[in-house]
Each structure stands twice: as structure tokens, then as C-alpha cells.
Amino acid sequence: MKGLTGAEILLKGLEEEGVDTIFGYPGAAVIDIYDRLAKTDIRHFLVRHEQGAVHAADGYARASGKVGVCLVTSGPGATNTVTGIATAYSDSIPLVVLTGQVPRALIGNDAFQEVDIVGITRPCTKHNYLVTDVNDLSRVIKEAFYLARSGRPGPVLIDLPKDLMSMQGSYHPGKDVTLKSYQPTYKPHLKQLSKVIGLIKEAKRPMILAGGGVALSKASDELRKLARKIIAPVTTTLMGLGTFPASDPLWLGMIGMHGTYRANMSTSACDLLIAVGARFDDRVTGKTEAFASQARIVHIDIDPTSIRKNIPVMIPVVGDCRLTLHILNDLLEKEKLNGVKKVREPWIRQVEEWKSTNPLAYVQGEVTKPQFVVETLFKLTRGEAIVATEVGQNQMWAAQYYHLDTPNSFITSGGLGCMGFGLPAAIGAQVANPGKLVVDIAGDGSIQMNIQELATAVQYHLPVKVVILNNQYLGMVRQWQELFYEKCYAGTCMEHAPDFVKLAQAYGAAGLRAAKPDEVEQVIKQGLALEGPVLMDFQVEREEGVYPMVPAGAPITEMLLV
Amino acid sequence: MERTESERHILSIQVENQPGVLSRVAGLFSGRGFNIESLCVAETMDPLVSRITLVTNGDMGVVEQIKKQLNKLVNVLKVVDFTGANFVQREMALVKVRARPENRAEILRLVDIFRCRVVDVGTEYYSVELTGDEGKMRAFLDLLKPMGIKEIARTGALALAREKK
Numbered sequence: 189m190k191g192l193t194g195a196e197i198l199l200k201g202l203e204e205e206g207v208d209t210i211f212g213y214p215g216a217a218v219i220d221i222y223d224r225l226a227k228t229d230i231r232h233f234l235v236r237h238e239q240g241a242v243h244a245a246d247g248y249a250r251a252s253g254k255v256g257v258c259l260v261t262s263g264p265g266a267t268n269t270v271t272g273i274a275t276a277y278s279d280s281i282p283l284v285v286l287t288g289q290v291p292r293a294l295i296g297n298d299a300f301q302e303v304d305i306v307g308i309t310r311p312c313t314k315h316n317y318l319v320t321d322v323n324d325l326s327r328v329i330k331e332a333f334y335l336a337r338s339g340r341p342g343p344v345l346i347d348l349p350k351d352l353m354s355m356q357g358s359y360h361p362g363k364d365v366t367l368k369s370y371q372p373t374y375k376p377h378l379k380q381l382s383k384v385i386g387l388i389k390e391a392k393r394p395m396i397l398a399g400g401g402v403a404l405s406k407a408s409d410e411l412r413k414l415a416r417k418i419i420a421p422v423t424t425t426l427m428g429l430g431t432f433p434a435s436d437p438l439w440l441g442m443i444g445m446h447g448t449y450r451a452n453m454s455t456s457a458c459d460l461l462i463a464v465g466a467r468f469d470d471r472v473t474g475k476t477e478a479f480a481s482q483a484r485i486v487h488i489d490i491d492p493t494s495i496r497k498n499i500p501v502m503i504p505v506v507g508d509c510r511l512t513l514h515i516l517n518d519l520l521e522k523e524k525l526n527g528v529k530k531v532r533e534p535w536i537r538q539v540e541e542w543k544s545t546n547p548l549a550y551v552q553g554e555v556t557k558p559q560f561v562v563e564t565l566f567k568l569t570r571g572e573a574i575v576a577t578e579v580g581q582n583q584m585w586a587a588q589y590y591h592l593d594t595p596n597s598f599i600t601s602g603g604l605g606c607m608g609f610g611l612p613a614a615i616g617a618q619v620a621n622p623g624k625l626v627v628d629i630a631g632d633g634s635i636q637m638n639i640q641e642l643a644t645a646v647q648y649h650l651p652v653k654v655v656i657l658n659n660q661y662l663g664m665v666r667q668w669q670e671l672f673y674e675k676c677y678a679g680t681c682m683e684h685a686p687d688f689v690k691l692a693q694a695y696g697a698a699g700l701r702a703a704k705p706d707e708v709e710q711v712i713k714q715g716l717a718l719e720g721p722v723l724m725d726f727q728v729e730r731e732e733g734v735y736p737m738v739p740a741g742a743p744i745t746e747m748l749l750v
Numbered sequence: 751m752e753r754t755e756s757e758r759h760i761l762s763i764q765v766e767n768q769p770g771v772l773s774r775v776a777g778l779f780s781g782r783g784f785n786i787e788s789l790c791v792a793e794t795m796d797p798l799v800s801r802i803t804l805v806t807n808g809d810m811g812v813v814e815q816i817k818k819q820l821n822k823l824v825n826v827l828k829v830v831d832f833t834g835a836n837f838v839q840r841e842m843a844l845v846k847v848r849a850r851p852e853n854r855a856e857i858l859r860l861v862d863i864f865r866c867r868v869v870d871v872g873t874e875y876y877s878v879e880l881t882g883d884e885g886k887m888r889a890f891l892d893l894l895k896p897m898g899i900k901e902i903a904r905t906g907a908l909a910l911a912r913e914k915k
Contacts, residue, residue: 310774311781315824318770335824369766369827493818496811 194322194353195224198286201329201361202230207257209233209248209619211241215261217288217301220353225259233619233648236640238265240612242272243638246281247616250599251574251626253406255282255336256616262288263301266347267308271606273343274312278603279427280404282341284332285313291351292320306347314342319349322357334365339372340491341404372490376507381516383503384462384486385523391460391484393535394420397443397472400427400602401465401489401509408432408595410513411464417520419532421539423451425466426587427602434571434591440539441548444472445738446584450542452736452744455480457538462486465509468498469603470740478743488512546736546749548588556705558582558657558728561712562589562629565655568712573625574599576614578634579607580664582657584734586629608637614652615645625653625716632658632685642695645721653715654723656688659730667733671748692723701725754809758787760839760909763802763820764828767793771825775802778823784808784816788841788906799827803908836912839883842905844869845891848898849876857897864890875900883907 192200198221202210211233214222225232235241238260245256256276260269266287276283290299306318315335317328325348332344388394402411402424408431415422415438422432423440432439441448443455455461461483466472473479476498487494487501488509495504505512550559562585565573575590576599577583583600592598599617601609614628628635635656645652666680692699698718702711708726715722736747765771772791779786787805794801806816813831820829832839849857849871857876861868864886870877880890884907891899 306770307773310770310777367824370824491822493815493822497815 191356192359193220193224194325194348194355194357195220197322197325197357197359198329198348198353199224199228199230200359201326202257203228204361205255205329205333207255210257210259211235211244211248211616212259213238213241213261213265215265215288215301217262217290217350218259218286218348220350221259221286221288221348233615233644235612235644237638238268239272239608240638240641240644242269242283242285243275243609243612244616244619244641244644245283246272246276247576247599247613248620249281249283249616250613251596251617252620253596254620255284255333257284257286259286260288261301262290262305262350263303265301266303266305270308270312273309273345275601275604275606275609276343277312277314279400279601280341281343282336283343284336285343285345287345287347289318289347289349292349293351295349305345309345312343313345316345316347318347319352322352322355323360325352325357326359326361330361331365331367335370339370340401373506374490374508374511376488376505376512376515378515380503380505381512381519384505384516385519387460387484387486387503388418388520389523389525389528392531393458394418394460394462394532395440395454395458396420396422397424397455397461397463397466398422398428398431399425399464399466402428402431403595405465405490405509406595407465407510407513410510410517412436413517414513414520417517418525419528419536420462421454421536423447423455425469425472425602426600428466429587429598430592430595433593435593442587444744445474445740446588446734446736447744448548449546449736449747449749450539452738452747453542454539456482456743456745458483460484460486462488464488464513467494470498473498474738474742474744478745549750550732552705554705555729556702556708556726558585558659558726558732559589560705561655561657561708561726561728562586564708565627565629565712566590568709568716569625569627573597573627574617574621576600576610576617576626576628578610578628578630579605580631580634580662581667581734582629582631582634582663584664585657588734590629607634610634611638611652611654612641612644614654615641615650618650618652619648628652628654630654630656631663632656632660633662633682636685639691642692642697642721642723646696650721651719652721654721655712656723656725657728658685658688658725659728659732660685661730664734666731667737670731670733671737672739688723688725697721697723699723699725701727703727754811756807756809757813757833758805758807759813760832760837760907761804761806761817761820762830762832762909763804763826764794765800765802766825766827767798767800768825771800772802774823774825775804775820778819779806782815782819784812788904790906790908803906805907830911832909832911837909838912839907839909840881841884841887841907843880843887843891844903845878845880845894846875846900846902847878847894848874848900850897853897857894860890860893866890
């Protein structure tokens with residue numbers, strides 16, 4: 189097939205991949221692409237900063253399970269995507285990032301708006317491409333989408349020199365992508381699984397740790413089935429929240445630095461830990477030598493590099509989480525596990541006891557507690573909202589007090605911990621789910637990092653609701669300073685912030701404020717009832733902390749409680 | 751993770767012969783704090799494939815991670831660790847050694863013993879080409895050192911598995 193321009197090939201390739209939504213920001217190097225894009229049915233959302241485009245595509249991908257796509261220009265347009273790309277890379281989110289590049293003849297000449305974005309993003313993409321031949325373009329697009337969504341997903345970047353976009357070339361993507369050097373293992377080794385079954389039968393105190401991989405591979409149903417079958421309580425990482433219903437009696441709460449007392453205690457007491465799609469991040473393990481020290485550890489993950497990276501593992505199982513759990517459940521059907529219930533009884537009783545020893549708690553006084561805001565939001569939305577978060581205390585309170593029953597509804601920057609993620613990610617999630625309630629739980633610090641995206645929400649009538657837990661501090665760092673730096677609040681006091689209500693109004697959104705605890709419920713009700721985007725400013729206890737807290741590097745059983 | 755002794759490993763990495771691939775491999779090592787002792791890259795008989803012979807060191811856990819991380823790179827076709835395997839190893843060096851009149855005969859004798867070649871002769875220096883494994887390189891260089899080595903260029907290790915006999 190001859191006679192297509194590079195831009196036409198690109199758009200055709202995107203359509204073939206089922207892309208109907210792009211978040212982007214135009215510039216000189218991508219003007220040909222935009223010209224062509226305007227003539228297709230693909231929806232384009234103009235963000236206000238390229239970082240917002242990547243986060244929006246990311247939120248879209250997390251909420252929809254599809255590959256998120258964004259399009260930006262060369263130079264600063266490209267460099268502005270880096271934080272977003274690194275965010276998606278840390279959390280294994282499938283994205284295709286299209287960046288403009290200066291014409292080929294100028295590459296390497298320090299041309300206007302030229303950067304080596306392929307070089308810059310090499311360590312934070314799953315793979316990236318600089319296309320130098322227009323006839324390679326269709327194949328590269330197909331490969332990029334395949335790489336982004338297969339195996340352990342991740343962001344893939346394609347750098348597109350401007351001159352290629354107006355050049356004629358041929359469209360021949362090939363039938364299937366075959367990469368000799370890239371063949372992810374989906375099907376687990378059955379021998380390994382039979383060893384796992386042996387351990388399950390022997391275990392007196394088993395538990396399951398589920399991570400983001402369970403959400404990515406849509407393995408929640410299989411996870412639930414396994415937990416009930418083998419009677420094992422379940423904890424998740426921050427990224428795994430929602431993959432196991434918080435209303436289930438086997439639910440332990442989140443693990444780790446701000447995990448629940450019972451989740452952390454169970455981890456150190458269990459004799460079998462089955463980790464699924466989790467990578468034992470330091471915020472999860474605390475001191476690794478003391479982590480699950482009585483347990484035999486089974487680690488199921490599609491990425492072999494995640495296994496034995498941080499924690500020694502007895503049985504590694506490389507495979508897709510859903511497929512692996514499915515096969516494991518099938519194998520367990522044939523096993524006699526009658527005796528298991530009786531054997532597990534003391535363990536389940538112990539876990540129940542921990543539930544009531546140090547539950548998550550706060551005392552609501554004269555000033556609004558941030559936890560109270562999240563809890564009220566949870567009650568008023570019956571836990572059915574898609575919740576995006578910023579990063580810091582707001583994120584942890586959201587994780588602790590917004591109890592999720594469904595996967596893919598908690599959208600948070602887990603690995604990178606990227607402030608400014610929440611609002612644009614909420615926008616992307618809203619685009620993917622037009623009928624659903626999407627709430628961004630934010631802090632007064634984080635929200636200001638990408639507040640400009642409020643204009644995007646207003647422009648496209650995306651009714652995201654932003655809940656700001658406003659303590660006029662960069663609260664999480666302040667909390668560390670309070671606990672470990674003798675209350676020297678260096679650089680964390682943010683007393684000068686805009687009037688968020690007026691700011692919302694200036695953007696054309698609605699703004700509401702709750703200065704006192706008794707206004708909280710009313711403001712949330714009112715905010716949720718409004719049709720368009722709403723910014724709600726909750727003035728909360730300034731020096732409230734997130735508890736439990738495990739000091740960095742300590743064993744996770746050494747929790748500071750309220 | 752369990753700590754074991756740090757060991758020297760020779761990795762033979764077949765990669766797609768494309769721009770930027772070396773930078774992906776090198777970037778992986780620097781970004782993750784792995785060590786590169788030496789590195790050799792050249793095309794194989796298949797012009798689409800290059801071979802990187804890389805010498806690194808680390809304990810078992812680290813080397814396992816290195817191999818897994820290399821395999822994860824999309825452009826990496828195959829990673830072979832020669833440690834524990836039967837393989838031949840060679841390195842080449844060009845050495846410019848000071849050739850004082852009283853040392854000239856000694857240098858030529860050493861060149862003969864080590865089966866090297868003198869590839870350039872100047873008024874004050876000999877340039878010697880040396881090929882061998884790590885031990886031979888070290889032994890030869892130790893002997894030349896007292897005479898004064900002006901410059902040296904080394905390839906780093908190359909290795910291939912031995913054929914079964």
C-alpha cells in the first residue's frame with residue numbers, strides 16, 4: 189500500500205489498535221499529526237501541561253484497562269512527559285507516548301526544541317523508538333502497543349521526526365508482532381504449582397499478599413476464590429487495593445509503612461506467604477531481614493526480575509497472575525482440603541483478635557480530621573466512586589479509609605509517589621468512565637502541582653470532584669519532621685495558598701469550603717450533587733498524622749500507633 | 751537477600767545490531783549500580799546480531815538480577831554466563847614499552863616466551879601485541895612494568911564456549 193503520509197500512517201495505525209482517545213498538547217513538530225488527527229474520529233483532549241497529558245492517559249489506562257495514548261511536541265513538550273512516564277513505568281501502566289522530533293536532518297544539531305527524548309527516557313520506558321524510516325512506522329506502532337500491553341505492561345515511547353510525517357510511505361504493519369527477544373511467560377510451570385499446593389496443605393498460618401499485578405491481569409475473582417478455598421487472610425499493597433473486597437471477613441487491610449496493625453502482624457506471624465503480582469517494595473517490607481521471617485514465601489509474578497530482587501523466595505512462579513491463580517484453583521479443586529478449616533481455626537481467631545486490638549482510628553474534635561472527610565466521602569458514595577489520589581498523607585488516608593470492594597477503582601501513584609498525579613489521572617479516569625463518579629482526594633500541596641488541569645475538566649465537561657484535605661502543610665514530610673527531626677518544619681509550611689474556592693470559580697468550576705466538622709457532610713453532598721467539576725476545600729487539623737507508621741527501614745511490626 | 755561471595759562473571763550477550771542498544775545495556779548497569787569490568791562489542795556472522803562480551807562481578811543474587819534484567823531488555827536476544835562452563839577466553843593488548851638499550855634484548859626475550867609480537871619499533875619504544883587470558887596478561891604486564899609502560903590499550907575479555915569433544 190503506497191501513497192500515505194507519515195501522519196496518515198500513524199493515525200491509521202492508532203485506529204487499527206482501537207485508539208479512540210488521545211490526551212495531548214500540540215507544537216511545531218507535531219503539527220502535521222494534529223492536522224491529520226482533526227480529520228479522524230479519535231477524540232483529542234487538550235491538556236494544559238504535557239505532564240497532565242501523560243497522567244490523564246495513565247488514569248484512563250488504569251480505569252479502562254486499555255492502553256493510554258498521549259501526543260506531545262518535541263523538546264520541552266517531550267521533557268515534560270518524563271515525570272508522567274516514570275510514574276507509569278513504576279506502576280506498570282500500559283501507555284504509548286508519541287513525541288514529535290525535529291526533522292531528521294537537524295537531529296544532533298542542537299536544533300530549536302530538540303532533545304534526545306529516546307536517550308532521556310531509556311531507563312523509564314519499557315521500550316522506546318526513534319523512527320527514522322517512514323516505512324518502519326506502521327510496524328513500530330504495532331510493536332509499541334503490543335509491548336505496552338503484554339507481559340508486565342509499561343509505557344512505550346515513539347519519537348517521530350517532523351519530516352517523516354509529511355513524507356509518503358507504505359503501511360504494512362504485518363499480521364502479528366513476533367519479537368524473537370521478547371516472549372513473556374504467561375503460563376506457569378506446573379511443577380512449581382504442585383510444590384505450592386504442598387506448602388498450602390502443610391501451612392497452619394497461610395496468608396496472601398496481592399499487588400498491582402492482580403489488578404493489571406484482572407485476577408481479582410481468582411484471588412477471592414483462592415483465599416476462600418484455602419482459608420487464607422488477604423492483605424494488599426497500595427497498588428493492590430480493591431483487588432480483594434474490603435468487606436470480606438478475610439480482609440486484613442493494607443500492608444506496609446502505613447498498613448493496618450493486623451496486616452503487618454499477620455505478615456510476621458504467618459508460616460506461608462503467597463505473594464501475587466507484588467514486588468516487595470521497601471514501603472511494603474520495611475526491614476527486609478525481618479520481613480515474614482517465619483514464612484515460606486511463594487512469589488507469583490510475570491516479571492522474573494521482580495522475583496528474588498528484594499526478598500528470598502522459596503517457590504518462584506513466573507506467570508500471568510490471572511492464569512496462574514486460575515490453574516492453581518483448578519488444581520486445588522482436585523485436592524482434599526477438608527482438614528484445612530480445623531487446622532486454620534487458631535490462626536483465623538488470632539487474626540480476628542488483631543482486628544480489634546489496634547484498629548484504624550481517629551478522634552474527631554473541634555477541628556475537622558482529614559480521616560473524617562474521607563470516611564464521610566466513603567459513606568456518602570457507598571464506596572462506589574473511582575478514587576484518584578495525590579501523594580502523601582491524603583493518599584494514605586484515602587487508602588486507609590476509603591474501603592474498596594472493586595478493582596481498578598483506586599488510581600494512585602504507588603511506585604513513584606508522584607505529586608500532581610491525582611487531578612489529571614482523575615480526568616483520564618472520567619473520560620474512560622463518563623457515567624461514573626470520579627473523585628480526586630488531594631492535599632493542598634499536591635493539588636497545586638497540576639491545578640491547571642481544572643481548565644481541561646471544565647472545557648470537556650468532565651465532572652471530577654476534588655476533595656482537598658487542606659492542612660497548609662506538606663503533611664507527610666512534616667510528619668517525618670515531627671517524628672524524626674525534632675519538629676523542625678523546614679520548607680513544609682505552606683501557609684500561602686490561593687483561595688481554592690475562588691480559584692475553582694476562576695477556572696469555571698464550582699468551589700466549596702468546609703471550615704468546620706459539621707459542614708463536612710453538607711459540602712460533600714452539595715459537591716457531589718453539582719453537575720460539573722467541583723473543588724472542595726476542607727480545612728483540616730493541621731498536624732494530624734498518618735498512623736500506624738513504620739519508620740523507614742524498621743521491621744513492619746514496629747509500628748508507631750496513634 | 752542472602753549474601754554470597756562476590757565473583758567474576760563473563761557474560762556473553764547477543765543483541766540486535768541497532769543504534770542505542772549498547773546504551774540500553776550500559777545504562778542498565780549504571781542505573782542499577784551493577785559493575786562493568788570490561789566490555790567488548792562487535793557484529794557476529796549475522797549482521798543483524800552483535801555480541802557483547804561483558805565482565806562483571808557480584809554475588810549470586812546480584813548476578814542473577816543482572817542476567818534477568820538483561821533478558822528483560824527488548825533488544826537482548828540471549829544471555830550466557832560462562833561461569834562454571836567450559837570456555838575459552840582471550841584478551842588482546844597493545845603495549846608501548848620503553849626500550850632502553852639495556853632492556854631491548856630482555857623485552858624481545860619476553861615477547862618470545864609469551865608468544866607476543868613486536869608490531870612497531872621506535873627509537874625509544876617498542877609496541878607489543880599480546881593475546882591471552884587474564885592470567886597471561888597480568889603476568890606479562892607485571893614483567894614489563896619495571897621497564898616503563900608508556901601507554902596501553904586493552905580489549906577486555908572475549909569468550910566462547912568450548913565445543914563438546
